[in-house]
Structure formats: structure tokens, C-alpha cells
Amino acid sequence: MQLGVIIGTVGATKKVESLAGQTFLLVAPEGHQGPALVCADRVGAGLGDRVLVCHGSAARPDGAPIPVDAAVVGIVDHMDPD
Amino acid sequence: MQLGVIIGTVGATKKVESLAGQTFLLVAPEGHQGPALVCADRVGAGLGDRVLVCHGSAARPDGAPIPVDAAVVGIVDHMDPD
Amino acid sequence: MQLGVIIGTVGATKKVESLAGQTFLLVAPEGHQGPALVCADRVGAGLGDRVLVCHGSAARPDGAPIPVDAAVVGIVDHMDPD
Amino acid sequence: MQLGVIIGTVGATKKVESLAGQTFLLVAPEGHQGPALVCADRVGAGLGDRVLVCHGSAARPDGAPIPVDAAVVGIVDHMDPD
Amino acid sequence: MQLGVIIGTVGATKKVESLAGQTFLLVAPEGHQGPALVCADRVGAGLGDRVLVCHGSAARPDGAPIPVDAAVVGIVDHMDPD
Numbered sequence: 207m208q209l210g211v212i213i214g215t216v217g218a219t220k221k222v223e224s225l226a227g228q229t230f231l232l233v234a235p236e237g238h239q240g241p242a243l244v245c246a247d248r249v250g251a252g253l254g255d256r257v258l259v260c261h262g263s264a265a266r267p268d269g270a271p272i273p274v275d276a277a278v279v280g281i282v283d284h285m286d287p288d
Numbered sequence: 289m290q291l292g293v294i295i296g297t298v299g300a301t302k303k304v305e306s307l308a309g310q311t312f313l314l315v316a317p318e319g320h321q322g323p324a325l326v327c328a329d330r331v332g333a334g335l336g337d338r339v340l341v342c343h344g345s346a347a348r349p350d351g352a353p354i355p356v357d358a359a360v361v362g363i364v365d366h367m368d369p370d
Numbered sequence: 371m372q373l374g375v376i377i378g379t380v381g382a383t384k385k386v387e388s389l390a391g392q393t394f395l396l397v398a399p400e401g402h403q404g405p406a407l408v409c410a411d412r413v414g415a416g417l418g419d420r421v422l423v424c425h426g427s428a429a430r431p432d433g434a435p436i437p438v439d440a441a442v443v444g445i446v447d448h449m450d451p452d
Numbered sequence: 453m454q455l456g457v458i459i460g461t462v463g464a465t466k467k468v469e470s471l472a473g474q475t476f477l478l479v480a481p482e483g484h485q486g487p488a489l490v491c492a493d494r495v496g497a498g499l500g501d502r503v504l505v506c507h508g509s510a511a512r513p514d515g516a517p518i519p520v521d522a523a524v525v526g527i528v529d530h531m532d533p534d
Numbered sequence: 535m536q537l538g539v540i541i542g543t544v545g546a547t548k549k550v551e552s553l554a555g556q557t558f559l560l561v562a563p564e565g566h567q568g569p570a571l572v573c574a575d576r577v578g579a580g581l582g583d584r585v586l587v588c589h590g591s592a593a594r595p596d597g598a599p600i601p602v603d604a605a606v607v608g609i610v611d612h613m614d615p616d
Contacts, residue, residue, distance in 0.1 A: 207476070207489070207490040207491070207520070207521060207522060208487075208489070208490065209462075209487070209488070209490060213369075214367060214368050214369050215367070215368050216291075216340070216364055216366075216367050217364070217365055217366040217367070217368075218340055218362030218363055218364050218365060219363075219365050220331055220332075220362065220363040220365070221331060221340070221361060221362030221363070222330050222331060222361045222362065225361065225362060230289070230340070232367070235487070236487055237486070237487025237488065238486065238487050240319070240320065241290075241291070241317070241318055241319025241320050242291070242319065243289070243290070244289040244290065244291060244340055245289070248468050248519070249466055249467060249468060250466075258462070258464055258467070258476070258490055260519040260520065260521045261521045262344055262345075262508055262509065262521050263344065263345050263346065263508075263509050264508075264509065264511075264512060264517075264518070264519050264520055264521050265346075265519060265521070266346060268517050271346075271350050272346070273330070273342040273346045273347060273359060273361040274289070274342065274346055275289060275342045275343045275344050275346050275347070276289060277519060279467060279468045279471065279519040280464030280466065280467030280468065280471060281464055281465075281466040281467070282462055282463070282464050283463055283464060283465050283466070284462075284463040285460060285461070285462050285463070285478070286460050286461050286463075287459070287460050295451075296449060296450050296451050297449070297450050298373075298422070298446055298448075298449050299446070299447055299448040299449070299450075300422055300444030300445055300446050300447060301445075301447050302413055302414075302444065302445040302447070303413060303422070303443060303444030303445070304412050304413060304443045304444065307443065307444060312371070312422070314449070322401070322402065323372075323373070323399070323400055323401025323402050324373070324401065325371070325372070326371040326372065326373060326422055327371070344426055344427075344428075345426065345427050345428065347428075348428060353428075353432050354428070355412070355424040355428050355429060355441060355443040356371070356424065356428055357371060357424045357425045357426050357428050357429070358371060377615070378613060378614050378615050379613070379614050380537075380586070380610055380612075380613050381610070381611055381612040381613070381614075382586055382608030382609055382610050382611060383609075383611050384577055384578075384608065384609040384611070385577060385586070385607060385608030385609070386576050386577060386607045386608065389607065389608060394535070394586070396613070404565070404566065405536075405537070405563070405564055405565025405566050406537070406565065407535070407536070408535040408536065408537060408586055409535070426590055426591075427590065427591050427592065429592075430592060435592075435596050436592070437576070437588040437592050437593060437605060437607040438535070438588065438592055439535060439588045439589045439590050439592050439593070440535060453558070453571070453572040453573070453602070453603060453604060454569075454571070454572065455544075455569070455570070455572060481569070482569055483568070483569025483570065484568065484569050494550050494601070495548055495549060495550060496548075504544070504546055504549070504558070504572055506601040506602065506603050507603045508590055508591065508603050509590075509591050510591065510593075510594060510599075510600070510601050510602055510603050511601060511603075514599050523601060525549060525550045525553065525601040526546030526548065526549030526550065526553060526558075527546055527547075527548040527549070528544055528545070528546050529545055529546060529547050529548070530544075530545040531542060531543070531544050531545070531560070532542050532543050532545075533541070533542050
């Protein structure tokens, strides 16, 4: 998984039908200069939260066949080292 | 998912049979200098639309076994921050 | 999918048995400086053809469990813009 | 698989329910400057261990549908050349 | 698939049980400066062999649910152009 920080939200009224109800979060990846990722929210993360992002097939809730390739799957509350 | 902008279309008369009927869009990825992506269109996106691109297995409609690894799955209409 | 140009072929007499009969094409990716890719040919592409490359699980013909992670799945005949 | 070294641990009290009980390790990838990875521990690795990291669908224990995309799957004890 | 050259072997006594019996090869990727990959050997490749590396789900033998994300699946014996 990848570490990142929630920096915003993304809305898409017109989307694949199976994406209805998904919340899309904008995540700044930690530790490199890449562009922000758009991730489905699976934990109720909020602005400024440091999170775990899961990529690929595993990002889909219970393997549901929806077009999601990245999801926020945890909110980091401690790291060692910090 | 990845943010991008529709910059054109791609046609391939000779292709794997299961790709018949697919529309291929050229998408410029946002926030980095990479080459344009070719994505299957799943939402009726048009030139200049800012879109969500899904990569990998999840890009295939309903898990159909067609050789597609990227799809436009939503049209972005608001972002916060913009 | 990714755009590329066919620049050669690759032969491997000793290979995983399920790869017997596959043609391996050398593809120069368009728009960046990366190394050439080795792709299974699924459309009869030839030297100099501009092609669509599909990566990942979707590259396998009909989901067959063969060790292929990239395939040429279409020959580009028009692009707009060119 | 990728070589890396265990440099810490990550805790996430709030996470997708199916991740309960997983230990998340912070792994510095070997040989490049990328950011640390967060990996599920499948071998009981400890700080300073040089490990094998598996990415993607194969990182999930026995294909369980949990949102994990990277796992520590072995502890390296010899390399030739070292 | 990716071209590479076998430069060594990796041993991991402590590993996920389903990896027992796998040979792990160290492969230097061709054409870029990335770190060496650790690949499961599926063809009996040896030091100095130029090989084809398959990544992702397709690298697993017959789809077996083992944590392998890269495998040597062929030994290159001719290329055109060389």
C-alpha cells in the first residue's frame, strides 16, 4: 500500500452506473512528486488525514466488478518511526 | 483512478475481435509529462472533458474478457479544491 | 492501452510450454524513452506498424492462464489529431 | 518480487474491516529512491530484515478478497552475488 | 514482457509456505537503470541468460494462488534486430 494525505474531493455526475454512491477522494502521494490520485473512500477519511491507499484489483470492495483501481483503506494513526 | 483530459480519438480497423464497437479515446494524463493513454470510453466523453481513468482489470466492462487495460469511467464536474 | 511501433521480433525456443505458438513482437513505446516491450501478437502486426498494446491480465487471450502480460491488440489506422 | 529492508511499522485503527489483524510493515525499496512501501507481513519479518516484497493480486493471502496490494513474503538470507 | 539478464540468485529460508521449492533469480532489466528484480524461475535459466520476464497475475504457474508477481518464462535465443 501507499501512504498519502487527503487533499480534496472529486465529483463526477456522469459516470459508469456501478460507481453510483462512491465518494472519490483526492490523495497526494507521500514521498514523491507524482500527481494526485483519485481514490474511492472505504473508511470515511477526511481532509488532512494520512491514509493507506490500496491499488489494483484489491481496491474493489469484496471483489465487486466496479471500475475502481485505487481505494483509501485505512487511516494511519501511528507510525514507528514517525 | 487518474485524472486526465480527452485530447482525441484513435481508430484501429484491424483489432482483436472482442474489441469491435469500442471507442478509443486519447487521454492526456494530468500532472505529469507522460505520453497520452488510449482508453476505452464507457461514459460518452468528448474532446476537452476532464475525466477519471481506471486502469487494470477493473477497466473491463463487467469483467468481460476483452483486452482493455484503461477506461474512461467518469466525467469530472467539480473538484474541491479546483 | 499504450501506443507503440513494432520494431522487431523475439524468439525463445526454451519457454514455458503454454507459450508454444505465440509470436513475440518488440514494441517501442511512443512518447517516452523506456526500453522496448516484448508483446504477444494477437492481430498479425508487422514491422513499422503503429499499434495498441494492452498490459496486464487483460492481455491474455480469453483469460487463458498463460504467462503473457502484454499483447498487441490493434493496428492504429487513424488518429485525430494525427 | 522486489527487494527491500524493513524500516518500521504502520498502525491504522480505522480501516476496512477485513484488514483486522494484519501487521503493516514499512519497507524501503532497494536500489532506487522511491518512497517507503506499506506491506502486509506474511512471514514475521522484523526491523532491519532484508525481504522479498510481492505486489498486486498475488499479495493477498490465498486470494482472500482483502484490500492488500503488497506483502512481505520472504526474508532474504543469502544472495549470490551478495 | 520485459527483457533482462540473469545476474544471480536469491535465497529465503523463511518464506510463505506455498513458495517452497521455488527458485528465485536476480534479473537485471534491459534498457533502463532500475534495480534488479527477483523472479521465480519457470524455465531453468542460468547466469548470463537473456530472458523474458512476465509480471503480475500471469506470472503465477497455472494461476496457482502463490505470492509470485514476476517470473522468468523464456530464454531469448534470437532477436531481429539483434
